[in-house]
Amino acid sequence: MSRIGVVTFPGSLDDRDALRAIRRAGAQPVSIWHGDRDLGGVDALVLPGGFSYGDYLRCGAIASHSPVMTEVIAAAKRGLPILGICNGFQILVESHLLPGGLIRNDGGSFVCRDQKLRVENTKTSWTNAFSPGDEITIPLKNGEGGYIADAETLAQLEGEGRVVFRYLDVNPNGSMNDIAGITNELGNVVGLMPHPEHATEEGFGPDTKLAMRNGTDGLRFFSSVLNTLAVA
Numbered sequence: 740m741s742r743i744g745v746v747t748f749p750g751s752l753d754d755r756d757a758l759r760a761i762r763r764a765g766a767q768p769v770s771i772w773h774g775d776r777d778l779g780g781v782d783a784l785v786l787p788g789g790f791s792y793g794d795y796l797r798c799g800a801i802a803s804h805s806p807v808m809t810e811v812i813a814a815a816k817r818g819l820p821i822l823g824i825c826n827g828f829q830i831l832v833e834s835h836l837l838p839g840g841l842i843r844n845d846g847g848s849f850v851c852r853d854q855k856l857r858v859e860n861t862k863t864s865w866t867n868a869f870s871p872g873d874e875i876t877i878p879l880k881n882g883e884g885g886y887i888a889d890a891e892t893l894a895q896l897e898g899e900g901r902v903v904f905r906y907l908d909v910n911p912n913g914s915m916n917d918i919a920g921i922t923n924e925l926g927n928v929v930g931l932m933p934h935p936e937h938a939t940e941e942g943f944g945p946d947t948k949l950a951m952r953n954g955t956d957g958l959r960f961f962s963s964v965l966n967t968l969a970v971a
Contacts, residue, residue, distance in 0.1 A: 741766045741968045743961075744781035746811070748773040748802045751789035753824065753936060760936040761785070764961035773805040782971075783820040783864070783964045784811065786827030788880075788934055798841065798883045799829030808834055820864035820964050821928045825881055828920070828930030837921055837930050838896070839888035844881065845913025853945035853954070854879035854933050855907040856919050860900050863926040868963040875956035876945045877938040879911055884932040886914035886921075896921055904931050935960040 743761045745768060747754045758768035769781050773791075778784065791802035802808070808830070815821050815836050823831040831837045844850055858873040860866060869875075888896065893915060896902055904920035912932070920931025935957030938944035945954035 741782045741965055742769050742780070743767070743783045743785065743964065744769040744771045744778055745785045745787055746771045746773060746807055747787070748789070748791035748805060748830075750791045750793055751787050751826070753788035753934065756934075756936040757785045757787045757824070760939040760957065760961055763939050764958060764965060766961070766965060771807060773802065773807050775807050776810060778807070778810050778814060782968050784814065784822070786811075786821065786823040786830050787936070788825035788827060791826055791830065794883070797829075797833065799826055799831075799833040802826075802830045803833035812836060815923070815928050818925060818927050820967055822865050822960065822964070823928075823930035824934055824936065825884070825932050828932055829883070831928060831930045836928050837923060838892050839886055839921070841883055841932070842885045842887055843883050844885055844911070849880070849882040850884070850911045851878075851880040852911060853877070854911060854919075856904045856933060857907050858903070859905055860903045860922060860926075862900075863903060863922045863929050863963075864967040865929045865960050865963050866903060867966050868959040874907060876947075876954055877933045877935050877957045878945060879933040881912065881932050884912040884914065886918045886932075888915060899924070903929055904933070
């Protein structure tokens, strides 16, 4: 059985949701503490949402210097599948594993909503269970989720197909080019602001046409990485 780690930082609050999502997908979840200097031989890794170190300085900035991140950065460069969700995305950016930055929502307030996305790239370790152009709905909750990058970086991301998810219907935080998530050049590291781990179980996810709280689009993130690991 594949083992997928979830790193807990001081201030993480979605780590247990990520552990549960991994279990529901059929993998073994492994808890990792931010002070650890060993990833324990996991096959993939999730950096969860929350408010690491109280979002002091910049969101994810202090967490990016946690002891575990030395191992995370090295593992990412070796090709380990890594998913950064919300604060995890911010940590990946602060660690320079993904380009650009994330700033205060353009509306100036915290946003919490079920968000519609379009899947732009299905060739990453975390999206291969989707089809190009799939429209999915997963929860979003952030105060500093506006994605920014300089013109050269944006052009590179767009030209190389490294925009993985794009906001549909409404851009909730002012992200450039409606970007909701991106990947690195290898496709093993993905960061996004919405929360797939909150849409993996019927009765607890977004509303669907079939029933209230019935959406499970997030489960395909975790089945995707299992597909990746199965052929590795």
